[in-house]
Amino acid sequence: MVLRAPTVVQLRDYASMDVLREFPALGESPSGLTYAAGVVVYGDFDDGVLRAMDPRTGEHLGQSAVPGHPTGITWDGERLWYCDFPARSFRALTLSCLLTPEPAPARGGPAPNPGGLELSGVKIMPQRYRRHVIRPP
Known part of the structure; x- marks a missing residue:
């Protein structure tokens, strides 16, 4: 569970919901939480960032x-998926994108991950990458 006041990540027992561990979260607006391959991943709504812990x-x-x-x-075993509620879309990236030591760019700067997905036949294709539109072959 992620909380905004105080800004923390709480790991709880599934059955009882007792708090097992609590850690400070970075950012001011944590939102969303999942467990992926031994790592806790949470988002920051205002900063547009996913963080690994x-x-x-x-x-x-x-x-x-x-x-x-x-x-x-959420985590599907291969990719992290997140909901971008204001844009009414789902987006995906690999866990390795979070584990590479790279500071988050200023809001509005180029993002290192695909922005939006498009179905093309039986393949899911990224629509954009770093402000470049990708055209299917």
């Missing part, structure tokens, strides 16, 4: 600026 120590492992404003987050 070690669930045992609370150490921040990395972050990545993403297009839009992340809210709900």
Whole structure:
């Protein structure tokens, strides 16, 4: 669970909802939380960032600026998916994007991940990458 006042990530027991661990969260508007391959991932709505955290120590492992404003987050075993509620879209990126030590760019700057997905036949294609429109072959 992520809370805004105080700004923390709480890891809770699934059955009882008792708080097992609590760590400070970066940013002012945490939103969305998932567990992905041994890492806790949470979003920051206002900053447009996804962040990775070690669930045992609370150490921040990395972050990545993403297009839009992340809210709900899930992991499908391969990719992280987040809902960009204001844009009414779902977006995906790999966990390795968060674990690469790279500071988040200023809001509105180029994002390191695809922005939006488009179905083309049976393949899902990114529509944009770093402000470049990608055209299917």
